Every structure is written in structure tokens, then in C-alpha cells.
Amino acid sequence: MKEYQPGEIRNFAIVGHASSGKTMLSESMLACAGVINRMGSIASGSTVSDYHENEQQRQISVSATLMHLEWLGKKFNLLDCPGYADFISEGLGALRVGDFALVVVHVNHGVSVGTDAVWKYATEDGIPKMIVLNAFDKEETDFERTLAQVREHFGERVFPVMIPLNPGPGFNQVLDVLRNEVITYADDRSGKFTEAPATGALAERVKQLHNQLIEYIAESDDALMEKFFAQGGLSEEEMRAGLHAAIQKQTFVPLFVTAAESNIGVARLMDFIAKYGSSPVDRQKVKAQDADGKEVEVALRDPEPVLYVFKTMSEAQFGELSFFRIYSGSVKFGSELYNTTRRSTEKIGQIYLLNGKTRTSVPSLGAGDIGAVVKLKDTHTGDTLCSPKRLVSLPKVDYPKPNIHASLKSSVKGEEDKVATGLAALHHEDPTFLYAVDSELRQTIVSAQGELHLEVIAERLRRRYNVHVELAEPRVRYRETIKTKGDSKYRHKKQTGGAGQFAEVWMRIEPRPRDTGLEFTQSLAGQNVDRVFVPSVEKGVNKAAEEGILAGYRVVDVKVDFYDGKMHPVDSKDIAFQIAGYFAFKESFMAARPCLLEPIYTVEIRIPEDCMGKVMGDLSSRRGKIQGMDSEGSFQVIKALVPAKELYRYSSTLRSLTGGRGVHGESFSHYEEMPRESEQKVIEESKKARANAE
Numbered sequence: 001m002k003e004y005q006p007g008e009i010r011n012f013a014i015v016g017h018a019s020s021g022k023t024m025l026s027e028s029m030l031a032c033a034g035v036i037n038r039m040g041s042i043a044s045g046s047t048v049s050d051y052h053e054n055e056q057q058r059q060i061s062v063s064a065t066l067m068h069l070e071w072l073g074k075k076f077n078l079l080d081c082p083g084y085a086d087f088i089s090e091g092l093g094a095l096r097v098g099d100f101a102l103v104v105v106h107v108n109h110g111v112s113v114g115t116d117a118v119w120k121y122a123t124e125d126g127i128p129k130m131i132v133l134n135a136f137d138k139e140e141t142d143f144e145r146t147l148a149q150v151r152e153h154f155g156e157r158v159f160p161v162m163i164p165l166n167p168g169p170g171f172n173q174v175l176d177v178l179r180n181e182v183i184t185y186a187d188d189r190s191g192k193f194t195e196a197p198a199t200g201a202l203a204e205r206v207k208q209l210h211n212q213l214i215e216y217i218a219e220s221d222d223a224l225m226e227k228f229f230a231q232g233g234l235s236e237e238e239m240r241a242g243l244h245a246a247i248q249k250q251t252f253v254p255l256f257v258t259a260a261e262s263n264i265g266v267a268r269l270m271d272f273i274a275k276y277g278s279s280p281v282d283r284q285k286v287k288a289q290d291a292d293g294k295e296v297e298v299a300l301r302d303p304e305p306v307l308y309v310f311k312t313m314s315e316a317q318f319g320e321l322s323f324f325r326i327y328s329g330s331v332k333f334g335s336e337l338y339n340t341t342r343r344s345t346e347k348i349g350q351i352y353l354l355n356g357k358t359r360t361s362v363p364s365l366g367a368g369d370i371g372a373v374v375k376l377k378d379t380h381t382g383d384t385l386c387s388p389k390r391l392v393s394l395p396k397v398d399y400p401k402p403n404i405h406a407s408l409k410s411s412v413k414g415e416e417d418k419v420a421t422g423l424a425a426l427h428h429e430d431p432t433f434l435y436a437v438d439s440e441l442r443q444t445i446v447s448a449q450g451e452l453h454l455e456v457i458a459e460r461l462r463r464r465y466n467v468h469v470e471l472a473e474p475r476v477r478y479r480e481t482i483k484t485k486g487d488s489k490y491r492h493k494k495q496t497g498g499a500g501q502f503a504e505v506w507m508r509i510e511p512r513p514r515d516t517g518l519e520f521t522q523s524l525a526g527q528n529v530d531r532v533f534v535p536s537v538e539k540g541v542n543k544a545a546e547e548g549i550l551a552g553y554r555v556v557d558v559k560v561d562f563y564d565g566k567m568h569p570v571d572s573k574d575i576a577f578q579i580a581g582y583f584a585f586k587e588s589f590m591a592a593r594p595c596l597l598e599p600i601y602t603v604e605i606r607i608p609e610d611c612m613g614k615v616m617g618d619l620s621s622r623r624g625k626i627q628g629m630d631s632e633g634s635f636q637v638i639k640a641l642v643p644a645k646e647l648y649r650y651s652s653t654l655r656s657l658t659g660g661r662g663v664h665g666e667s668f669s670h671y672e673e674m675p676r677e678s679e680q681k682v683i684e685e686s687k688k689a690r691a692n693a694e
């Protein structure tokens with residue numbers, strides 16, 4: 001492939017709600033451009049885009065796939081993104097590097113949560129949107145009704161540049177409003193078509209639509225507006241010339257109709273993208289920070305290269321791939337770039353253009369283009385690579401925090417290192433996935449965007465790193481404490497054969513205020529116990545507190561006073577006092593009405609108003625306490641305190657209670673005494689676990 005000028009490049013993200021037909025739309029585009037001879041299908045797992053095993057098994061997209069093709073002399077870099085909310089990070093990366101978003105809406109499903117979400121993200125990224133209404137070959141489609149619903153969500157300026165003429169099974173004709181033509185597509189999925197002038201009522205309809213469009217276009221530009229009023233309209237040429245700018249300013253949002261499955265309507269959509277779609281020239285300058293943290297601009301025409309890595313992915317065939325977009329300069333095989341995020345130099349190896357898993361090596365890539373390189377040393381998703389002569393960092397994509405957690409269990413001993421390597425690599429690839437090793441409870445907690453995301457992570461670990469891992473409910477970090485005072489006079493004596501051991505520890509304990517931990521003091525008077533044994537007793541107490549006494553959880557908020565004891569001139573030694581301290585503490589603890597504390601989380605939940613009843617009901621069944629409520633438009637924001645134990649997989653529940661529209665965030669708040677019943681359960685479980693271990 002030749003090197004394209006920025007104005008000849010069309011970078012776009014294909015986004016939308018789950019299963020709207022994004023992957024089939026990309027497949028159609030590849031077929032139209034002759035990249036593939038025959039279209040694959042989702043059912044047989046043979047599309048270019050969904051080439052990963054986990055995508056084929058589930059028949060959904062899991063990662064954003066980069067593809068490219070040439071159409072009317074323009075290079076299209078298309079990024080087919082997953083629709084499931086769990087994989088939103090993929091879409092966010094793609095929208096960041098796209099110059100516009102192609103938002104796909106299934107005509108029978110209309111605008112859904114996923115559509116609203118990507119629309120919002122594209123708007124935040126400042127890129128224009130175009131809409132594709134898909135699946136007009138389905139039974140019972142209603143163009144007008146869906147168009148009205150789309151307009152309700154995205155404004156009256158959504159304008160159909162195409163209209164379906166024979167929707168339903170066998171759909172193959174559209175009215176091209178811009179050209180005033182009836183387009184008839186071939187039924188062989190080649191995307192080929194014939195055209196004929198629209199006549200009669202259709203021509204009349206086109207005329208009306210043109211008048212409307214001319215008005216929208218005039219609004220995008222003062223000079224055009226003046227002409228519009230002076231001439232009482234715009235000429236066809238003037239209208240066409242104004243289309244591009246009007247899309248940039250979104251004084252109108254073009255809407256197309258397709259049946260991606262049978263490659264109907266796609267070729268004309270591609271014509272439109274080639275002629276009027278945004279290119280990198282429309283975003284000549286992007287904001288960045290220089291080495292001192294000052295805000296600077298990176299211009300497309302600057303000679304020094306600046307690249308943003310929007311995705312990294314490890315592939316069995318070729319190792320780790322880093323996907324980038326070039327914001328200025330160009331990148332060449334063998335050149336050295338500086339990673340400003342990691343402060344290290346990277347040598348650029350092979351540069352690739354991709355079509356799913358098929359790659360073509362190119363010697364260099366110019367400004368505005370998108371490609372991938374293999375085997376960088378230490379470059380992660382979100383990093384900036386630039387010339388050592390001009391150090392800048394591009395802003396990172398702001399990813400949502402994970403809201404679902406599980407513990408990762410390894411069923412085979414000796415794989416710990418492999419699991420750790422795998423987890424680190426997966427986090428670098430996908431910043432919306434986090435993990436933490438909890439040494440206290442000896443568990444690894446993985447956190448992600450949803451259950452499916454967690455499952456995909458576990459699968460990737462198994463497949464790529466060849467380890468045996470399972471997801472399980474995480475153990476909660478309970479704490480143990482006491483409600484009253486307690487004491488003990490514990491004697492440790494071992495005087496059979498060899499060197500003997502003797503120590504007696506007298507101890508009093510009492511509760512301390514919440515969250516103040518354990519305090520150890522001594523108030524020894526007289527010479528019953530040598531002071532050298534004080535640290536020994538403290539060690540024993542700490543050991544017992546760390547192990548837990550009631551149910552194996554750390555003891556907190558207790559004041560311990562070692563006030564007297566006894567010793568033996570020969571047999572008293574450090575270890576004897578450690579043991580006596582250990583058991584004296586256990587004894588006095590059990591005498592002081594011990595109880596369990598549970599972690600409570602602050603949860604912030606954002607839901608549509610009409611779901612309030614269900615969500616509140618569910619919260620109370622989770623022992624949630626409402627702290628406050630606030631309305632934000634048609635949404636309600638609820639703040640509540642919920643025990644950690646009750647939050648397992650809460651995001652999945654919330655999703656199903658709200659039809660996918662609810663989101664929540666959680667953070668640790670404090671520890672609280674548990675209800676008797678729940679406490680008893682935890683104690684029983686720990687007894688069982690201990691019995692099993694023995």
C-alpha cells in the first residue's frame with residue numbers, strides 16, 4: 001500500500017449497542033473493497049474482525065479490531081468495537097483515535113443504553129457522529145418510527161441521506177437522497193449495485209429533503225448562510241461543498257440504512273465516508289503536555305513523530321502488538337522513539353497494517369495513520385511514544401473503574417509465578433482490569449467491568465499462560481474484637497526431659513474505640529517477671545491477634561495490659577513467654593464477649609428514575625442503608641452503605657434490574673459490628689475450613 005496523505009485517510013470507530021451488526025458491517029466493507037472475496041458470518045465464526053476464539057465461541061466481539069481498505073482513493077482505518085458494556089475500554093481507545101464515530105443502531109431495537117453511552121463518549125472526544133440503521137432485511141422494520149426515536153435521543157438534525165425502499169426479507173433497494181437515485185444492490189453480497197434516477201413521488205420526496213438539508217448546511221457557515229438568504233437557497237454544488245463542514249459541526253447528523261448481513265447499502269455509505277467523512281486534517285492539532293507538564297499543541301504537520309498507543313494485545317502468532325495512531329511526523333522501521341510515560345527508549349521494529357489477524361508489513365507510516373508494531377520492550381495501553389527531540393505526552397483515555405470483583409484460585413501448585421506474570425500483562429493490555437494480592441487472606445482479587453469481562457480474563461490467562469485458574473467469591477476481610485473487659489492468668493509449663501519451659505502471664509484486656517487497632521502496654525510492678533520478657537509477651541499477643549481467635553480474622557481495637565506474672569530462674573526464656581503471652585491473650589479475648597466486625601462500603605448508584613423501586617428493594621435485602629438521594633435529569637443517584645459481603649456481583653444484578661442502564665461505584669467506608677446471624681455463619685464456615693485443613 002502507498003503512503004497516504006492525511007487528507008486521504010479515514011479513521012473511524014464502529015460503535016453501538018451489543019449485536020447491532022457492527023462486525024457484519026465491517027465485513028461488508030471489506031467485501032465491497034475486495035479485501036475478502038466472500039463474506040464470513042458470525043454463526044460460523046468466520047468474520048475477519050471476530051477472529052479470537054472467545055469471540056467465536058460466544059458470537060460476540062470482545063476486542064476492537066483494526067482493519068483497513070481502500071475506497072475511492074481513500075484509506076479507511078476501521079476499528080470494529082465490541083458492544084457489550086464489559087468491553088467498553090476497547091471502544092474508548094478506538095474513539096480516541098478515530099476522526100469520527102460510525103454509530104450502528106439495529107432498526108428493530110432502536111437506540112439502547114449502549115448507543116447512548118458511545119454517543120456520549122464520542123461527543124466527549126469531540127468527534128462527529130454518523131448513524132447507520134441496520135438490519136432492514138428483518139421482518140417488521142419501521143423506518144419512520146426508529147428514525148423518530150433516534151431523533152428523540154440525538155436531536156432533530158439526524159438526517160436520512162438514504163431511505164429504505166423495500167424493507168423486509170429480500171431488501172435490496174434504497175433511495176439515495178443526495179444523488180436523487182434509486183440504488184438496487186446485487187443479491188450476491190458483493191455490495192455491487194445499479195442506479196436509476198428517482199421519479200414521481202420519490203423525486204418529490206428527495207426535493208423536500210434537499211431543501212431541509214440545504215438549510216442545515218447553510219447553518220454551519222456564515223458565508224453560506226448569507227448566500228442562502230440572498231439567493232433563497234443554495235445550489236447543489238454549494239450544498240455538496242458544505243456537507244463536510246456541516247458534519248464536522250454536526251449541524252446535521254447523516255443517517256444511513258443498511259442490511260450488513262447481505263451487504264445492502266454499504267457501498268454507498270462508503271462513498272459518502274470517502275467524499276465527506278472526517279480525516280486527520282479535521283483534527284490538525286491535539287493537546288498534549290511537554291516534559292515540564294505545560295500544555296502544548298501537537299500539530300499534524302510537525303516534523304517530529306508523536307504516537308498514541310491506544311491498544312496493546314498479546315497474540316499467540318506474533319507476541320505483543322502495540323496499536324498506535326500517529327498525531328504528527330511519521331514512523332519508520334528501525335527508528336528510536338521515547339516512551340514519555342515509562343521514560344524509556346523503544347526501538348521500532350516491524351510496522352504492520354492489519355486486517356484482523358492478517359498483517360502486512362510496511363517500511364513506514366505517515367501522519368494521521370493507524371498501525372501496529374510488535375515487541376516493544378515496555379509500552380502499555382495509553383502511553384505516548386515520541387521523538388527524543390521533542391518530549392510530549394498525550395492525555396490518557398479516562399477508563400471507568402472496575403466494579404465487580406472475584407478471587408482467582410489456582411488449582412495447581414507451582415503455577416503462582418506464571419499467574420502473576422499473566423495478570424500483570426493482562427492489566428497492561430487492558431487498564432479497566434485490575435488485580436491485587438491480598439496477603440492477609442491469601443487470595444488474589446481480580447476486578448473488572450462485568451462478569452463476562454472477568455470470565456474472558458480468566459480464559460485468556462488459561463489459554464495464553466497455560467495455568468489452571470477458577471473464579472470464586474472473594475473472602476471478606478472481617479475483623480475480630482471484644483465488647484467487654486477480660487483477663488487471664490495463663491501458665492505455660494513444660495518440664496519433662498531436657499531443658500524445661502516456664503512462664504506465667506497475667507493479662508487484662510479491654511475494648512478500644514473503632515479503628516484504633518491493637519495497643520500493648522505493660523504495668524509490671526515488683527520483680528515477679530524480668531522486664532526482658534515484655535517483648536516476648538508482646539510477640540505472642542501479636543501472633544494471636546494476626547491469626548485471629550474467633551474465626552481466623554485479625555483482632556483489632558483492643559487494649560492489652562500485661563500486669564504481672566511468674567517466672568522460673570532456669571526454665572523461663574523468651575519462647576516460654578511468647579507462648580504464654582499467645583495463650584493468655586486468647587483466653588482473655590474469649591472471656592471478653594468477642595465479636596466480628598464487617599467492612600462496610602459506600603456505594604453510589606446511578607439509575608433511571610423508573611427503576612427506583614426495584615433497586616431500593618434489592619438494596620434493603622442486601623442490608624443496605626440509604627444515606628442520600630439526588631436527581632440528575634431523569635436519573636437518580638443513590639448513596640448507600642452496604643456490607644462488603646452483600647456486594648458480590650452487585651453490578652450484574654444492577655444491570656439486570658435496570659435493563660443495563662444502572663451503574664455503580666464502591667469504596668471502603670468503615671468497620672461495623674455484624675448482625676448475630678451473619679456472624680454465626682462466618683464462624684461456622686471458618687470452623688469447617690479449619691477442620692478440612694486438618
Ligand SMILES: Nc1nc2c(ncn2[C@@H]2O[C@H](COP(=O)(O)OP(=O)(O)OP(=O)(O)O)[C@@H](O)[C@H]2O)c(=O)[nH]1
Binds near residue numbers: 022023061081
Ligand atoms: N438479518 C440480519 N442480521 C444481521 C445483520 N447484521 C448483523 N446481523 C446478525 O446479528 C448478529 C449480531 O451481529 P454482529 O455483526 O456480531 O453485531 P455486533 O454489533 O458486531 O455485535 P457485538 O460486537 O457483539 O456487540 C449476528 O447473528 C449477525 O449475523 C443484518 O443486517 N441483518
Ligand SMILES: [Mg+2]
Binds near residue numbers: 022060082083
Ligand atoms: Mg461485533
